Amino acid sequence: MRTASLLRGTGVAGMISAAVILAATILAIIGPFVAPYSPVLPNLNMTWVGPVGAHLLGFDFAGRDVLSRLMAGAQSSMLGPLAVVAGAMALGTVIAVVAAWRQGLADTVISSGLDILFAFPGILLAVLAAAVFGAGLTAASVALAIAYMPYVARVLRGAALKERGQPYVAALEVQGSSATSICLRHIVPNMLPLIVAQATIMFGWAMVDLAAISFLGLGVQPPAPNWGVMISENQPGILQGYPLPALSAGLCIVGVVIAFNVLGERLFQQAQAQQTRLQQPQVPQAQVRQRQAVAR
């Protein structure tokens, strides 16, 4: 399987990270259904009560079970970054491939447009979007996807240009394949390792930025469960001596982000190694296999 071969080269740290990501994904899917207590119903008798019995992490500022809220909150905490990454990758890939394929004027216009977009930090764009469209996860996700797009496009444009110069592309053109079909069936699939690596790293950024926006009160709206919201609403507990609710939500974010960073870094190294191989003079496949065999 493709995924398996991608993961094999990432080492132990990469495997552990992949396992953490898998666990977080499963939690995001089933979390709201398996949470043992209601994540939203307040119970003011239990405000700031520490861990007791089946309530392993105690209660938050409104007397809700922290563990249930963490489990239910995984959904919006993971779904938001997924939307951001999907949007940024789709937009960025299309723009990068168009710039690399058309070159000339189209490339110049796209590249200077990207330079201008770089002037908008993601969080600022998200705050602007909240001012215009009102606070919410959708506006923030769209804003972040637009803010991340230039980073994707810049990296992929370089790779697409390299791919564009390969002899097989010229051969396909001579055979009469259309530009769309060459791009969709050959160039983009060949850049897939780089796209996956970029998406993985970006997921970590998106998670941090979206949680920050929810922390500011401009993203997911309470009482809906979300890790960023949990930190902001339980912040008073830090000063009052009940740090567990805010800390446990922070730990969830940090853990998942570390996993995405580590895995993304490893995948990036792999993809770049593959890219540099492209630049070297073409060697027939049989010879390469022979060399690999010798090297082993």
Added chain:
Amino acid sequence: MLLASLLIASFVIFGALYLAPGNPISALSGGRALPASAMHVLEQRYHLNQPFLTQYWYWLDNALHGNLGLSITLQENVSSVIGARIWTTAGLVLYAALIILVIGIGSGIFAALRPGLADTSVLVSTAVSAAVPSFVAAIVLVLVFSVKLGWFPALGNGAGFWSSVQHFTLPAVALAFSSIAIVSRVTRAAVREEFDREHVQTAISRGIPSRLLVRRHILRNAAIPIATVSGITVASLIAVAAVVETAFSLNGLGAYLVQAAESKDLAVVQGISLVLVAAFVLINALVDVLYAVLDPRVSLGSRAQ
């Protein structure tokens, strides 16, 4: 290029908020119905009856003369609100930048020159700190250093220089925390790469003392990627400062931007966004200049890749 990005950025900021749903007059009147004559006066005063581009021109012209309009919630000039708060944000970002440069570059060089345990521990701790968002760093710092140890105050700006430094220390560390890791990693990689270069190996074999070797042969060349990444990370702090200011109740620009976005005080959102984007673009331009100073081969005007 610099002017073009600023101009387009200002256009985007104005245009986005122009498109905001809701009638500006009802925002001004707080939703009350107004007599037609009052509506007319307001339309005249805010040029609301003019076409979009004319309105943009009025706004830009005023902004360039330091007049950013009136805050609806505070009934105060946006420029004086910005003037009163800008030093909080600037001080916070500069303090954080200092921390990033000293600890980030320091630990990077340290890790690069001492392979083994030191290197590994720097690598592991940067992998963790890179993943800690500023607001998580904020709650942990407050918990440890103000609640448990009582060394620093948890909230507020402070008055006087020494008290301000105390009040700003935890926010600056929270703001710097994840960026330290980025600068440290790039520094380590750059120094490693220079160390393996021929001229450095020659210098080692000629017996040049290591202090001189590091300063004159390694850092001189490694300075270019280090300066680039430092500039980019420091520029990115400008936006993240909003999060830290909110977490520590500092009355800076970012915290006010967030409040204004919540209350739809559009003149304030426009004004502060414009200032923040301008600062962001200026720092990036400064990095390009610095790049040319550090590397005589780069002529000004050609962009750093």
